[in-house]
Amino acid sequence: MxxxxxxxxxxxxxxxxxxxxxxxxxxxxxxxxxxxxxxxxxxxxxxxxxxxxxxxxxxxxxxxxxxxxxxxxxxxxxxxxxxxxxxxxxxxxxxxxxxxxxxxxxxxxxxxxxxxxxxxGEYCRDPVPVINWSLVKHEGDQLTYDDRPVFLEDYTWKPFVPKLTQYCGQLGDFFITPGYVIDGNGTINPNILNELDTKPSGTIGFIFINNQNVPDWALTKYGDEFVFRPDNNFTDYDIDHPGAKEMMGFLIDGTVGKMAGKQYTKLGYMLCNEPHWFTKQGVWATGGVSDYTIEKFRVWLKEKHQTIETLNALWQTDFNDFSEVTIDIPISGSLQGTPKWYDWCFFNMVRVTDWYTWMKSKIQENDPDAKTMLKIMPRLWEENLRDHGIDLEALTEMSEIIGQDGLARTNNMWGPVRWWEAEYAFDWREVTMANDFMKSVSPEKIMFNSEAHYLSSSRSRNLYEKPAYARAVYWLAHTFGVNATQTWFWPRLEDGSIRNHSGNGYAGSNCQQPRIVNELHSTIMDLNAHSEVITAMQRQRKPLRIFYSKTSAINKPQHMEEDVFDIYKEMIFEGVPLGFVTKNIIEKQDNETWDAILIYKTQYVRLDELNALQTYLDHGGTVIMDNVSLAMNEYGQAHTSVLTQSNGTLIVANTPAEIKEEAFNIVESKGLLPEFIIEETNGHGTKACQWKSVLNDENKAFLSIINFGNTNASLDIQYKKDRDGLIYRNLLNGTVIPKDKPIVLAPFELLFMEVTDSSALVKNTAVANVLYPNPTSDIFQIRFEQEQAKVEMQVFDMAGRLIFKNTYHEVSEISESLKGQPSGNYIIHLKMGEKSGSFMLMKSSG
Structure with a gap:
């Protein structure tokens, strides 16, 4: 606009x-x-x-x-x-x-x-469970209350007062920061210790470890250079400085033991808020590195290359020794694809991962049962950037909880036109593709978005946002693996005044949008009412796995947003769950949990990645790949070996459409295609409705569909095992969905339905004494215990079509006819004052 x-x-x-x-x-x-x-x-x-x-x-x-x-x-x-x-x-x-x-x-x-x-009686819905947050447990890949999975939602900064916590979240927390260490001996501020000693276990929550506010004693002890790039990220100190471990060790040793086992820690110790160490010239939050970092880099280079001659040949330099190696940081983007670029970006990830691995181990020295996580911005994986030091796979593997700071957008307040704006109503890539990657890495863990930018962000805001968007994006996030969210943000105090430092994030956001807040929590209630089905969608086996190589992502400027996303987008709208594999996933996880690996435009791979793929084929696996992938190592040198079919199956397909066709043939041959066939028509001619279907323990089918597109979508839904007596029922309002005509979904619209026996509609609440004859060939009667002042009747067929309706006054018996209607089952719905009920009537061919 x-x-x-x-x-x-x-x-x-x-x-x-x-x-x-x-x-x-x-x-x-x-x-x-x-x-x-x-x-x-x-x-x-x-x-x-x-x-x-x-x-x-x-x-x-x-x-x-x-x-x-x-x-x-x-x-x-x-x-x-x-x-x-x-x-x-x-x-x-x-x-x-x-x-x-x-x-x-x-x-x-x-x-x-x-x-x-x-x-x-027109609508019905499942009751909403009332959750006691103080009794919620973290069990494997789910949060549990009263023996059922539950989903939790709250807001950053929301006042913890009854009028807000009763319905809008009760997330417990505690905040620790280096400033709590008051001297070089590791003394913790007595007020903080007293607060920890008196703080009740409370409700399930997390510990926010702030990495800013370096105390004065640390500057005196470690020198001014200890504070490094304080304006560029959320870590004010140099993680490679020896003082970093001492200062943060003081903080952890002095506080974590007092919090051990408390309910407010069960969603983990958040090791850092939005960690990033950008080191490329001209990008957001970039900067240099310290001499300590460069010295670590030299050690890493020596371990990697062994001899200075090898390094010089790759870098085209003439250093006499590794101790002489220098590199300009921030590094020029013109070097991308060169050995120097690769070595630096890879090392930057290693050093950051090493730092958080140390923090985790230090916390668990003080609380062996502690869980950890990081508030990682998934865009650092989903977008092309790789100079930021964040190895999403390694950090997700390391943590006990998948932490993130995921976002979605419905508009673009500044900057160039984004990839989604022509065909889609919102930017959905991060919520789907990045979540699929993280759940592929760690399927056994919960996912906690501790700063959910689904409603607003620095780039996207709309005061007049449609409530349907809030429902769509939170439903989508949960079906793609999220278990708990802390939405950004609630900047109002209890009296409505605006909290200090709310900045440019407040105006036009959810604290000015009552219908958005209402729809968000209505959605969370619906998710909890159907939590077993949503959890089943999260746990779906992912038969098709896209191969992700950090090597290609580092070396190629458009690898993620074009190549990886092209193959992902080709298949996400077909109802088949997608996942990812890497070298580590192939080596550490059961290869029987997928049926084919898909490789597209992944030209650069390390030798150990290539070997992992070959071992997978040796063991009988299936790989579908194009003819340009796996050609070079991390330094652009041609591999001397290529993948061979061995005991497996190696299929060549060169376009996303060709790869999809081959992949779906495999899935179909194994009987693993979804229970539904969905044909979509919309204003663009390309699919935009994302859907998931699952069967529960009773073999009942459930279907969730969201229209990502910016035009209406017409859907022809066919259940493969359909038969007489089965109906499609909308689980959010209980209505029957007609089978004989397309369903139209507006942008953002959600359909959540089950396939069930028509008897599920029968809700006889003693509104009538007798319905006879049943079966009938034509005429049927309804007899009441006493005369009714007013009776409203509707008759539906099993496709949900209204056959006829009528209103009767002062009656004790009703006689009606099904003449001209085909034989089969019909639903008779009656309403009398405050009473209502439904009955099944069978019409016979006689």
Whole structure:
């Protein structure tokens, strides 16, 4: 949206809200209406946790709106910090209070409508479990409460007060920082020790280890050079300086033992916030390195190359000894693809991994049962960058919890047009491809996004975001492996005022979006109501594995965003789970957990990577690859050996489409294709609906579909084992989905359904005494115990089509006909006042 259209949009909204008188009284009246409906529903045994959450969200945001109305100047200053709002900041701040009130009214109306349909019997849904966060356990790859998997959601910075924690998360935490060490002897601030001694075990949470705030004593003891690149990353000190281990060792030794076993540590010790050590010229957060780092690099080079002659031949240098080796850091991007570039980028990852491995071991010296994780930005793997020091595979392997700082985007506030904007409604690559990689590396671990930028980020923000997006992206993240999220962010204090240092992240974000917050927590409730199915989707076997080589990723400028993503995008919309393999995965995991390895445009591989692939083939594996991959080693030298079929199967296919065809032939031959066939038509001609299907222990099929595209998608869904008496049922509202016509999904829209026997629709709540004859060839009667003032009847076939409906007054018996309808099963739905029920009626051919 250009600036002119944007200003017109907000002017229209502003004028509209001014035309609506007394918005707060309207909202309060809607709240009272919903509360009255909640009480009536609960008397009938209907679970209303969702609606009570909506009332709470409404209460909170009406208070926020009043604060915003009294602080327009302060909000103007915050809107001025955001590029897309800067030119209209004052107007945005002025219209914000009534925008929030209007959104509250809308969410209350939506809640009233849904609950009324529940009471009328038009809708049904599974109850929402109430989770006691103090009793949640971390068990393998899931969080567990009351013997069921659960999914947890909270916000960064949210006040821990009852009006917010009851429905919007109760994540426990504790913050430790080097500044807590007050002298060179390792003394911990007594106030912190007292806080730790008195802090209750609390609710499940994590420990935020801050790597900033280097104390003055450390500068005196280690020298000014100890503080290194403090403005470029979230680690203020030089990790290669000898003082780093002493200072952080003091902090860990002095605090971790006091937290051992506490519930608020069970989501792990977060070793660092968004670690990154960019070292390429001209990129974000880049910088140099210390002499300590260069000395470590020299040692690594000697171990790697053995002789200085070997190094000189590769680097085209003339050093006399490894002690003389020098390198300009930041390094020039023009060197990418050269041995010098490769050696530096690889070493940068090694040194960072070594540092966090030490931190983990130090923590576990003090608490052997402690779990660790890192808040890694997955884009450092999913995008082309490789000069940042983060080896996602090694750090994911090292940690007991898969930590991340994942994001998605629905707009692009600045910078060039992004890859997704032409065909898709949002940037989904990180949530899917990076999550698939991390779960391939460590399938046995939970995944915790401790700073989820799904709703907003520095580049993406939209005050008028559709609630359907919040549902789509959180549902997607969880079906792709996420178990817990801490959403960025909740910058308001309890009274609605804005927390200091909220910066350019506040204006236009979720703390001004009541319907977004409501939809997010409604989605988490739905995920928990169906947690066994969602967990089954997370655990799906991944029969097709894309080969990922760190070697090619380092050497090639477009390897990830073009080559790897091209093959991934070709197959993600087909309902077959995808994964990745690496040398380590091949060597450490059971190779029977996949059926084929796919290799595309991966020209550079180390000899040990090539050998791992050959061993896989020797043991009977299947590889599908193009004719350019695996040609060179890490230094661009041609390999002297090539893959041979050996005891396995080696198939050559050169385009993503050809590779997909060969791969799917293998999956089909093993009987592993999904239970559904889905044909998609949309405005672009390329598929955009991502779907997953699973069978539960009773062999019932479940299907989840999300439309990633920016146009409507028409879907023809066929269950391969369909038969008479089976229906498609929407699990979020209980309605029957017609089988005989396409389903249309709007952008962001989610469909979550099961295939079930039609008897699942029968909910006889004693509304009628007798339905006869059953079966019938034509006429049927319904007899009631006593005369009914009003009866509403609907008759559906098993495809969910309404055959006919009628309303009757002052009746004790109803007689109707199925004349002209084919033989088969029909659902008779009755509503009488507050009572409703459904019956199955069979029509015979006689």
């Amino acid at each position: 250009n600036h002119f259209h944007f200003v017109c949009h907000i002017l229209f909204l502003f004028i509209s809200v001014q035309a609506v008188a007394q918005l707060e009284p309207q909202a309060r009246a809607k709240m009272e209406e919903l509360n009255t409906l909640i009480e009536a529903a609960e008397q009938r045994g209907i679970d209303t946790r969702k609606e009570r959450m909506s009332v709470r969200v409404a209460e909170v945001f009406l208070d926020y709106a009043n604060w915003d109305e009294a602080h327009v100047d302060e909000n103007t200053a915050y809107f001025d910090l955001v590029p897309i709002y800067r030119d209209s900041a004052e107007l945005m701040a002025a219209m914000l209070p009534d925008f929030e009130r209007q959104e509250v009214i809308l969410l209350l109306e939506e809640s009233i409508d849904f609950l009324q349909k529940l009471m009328d």
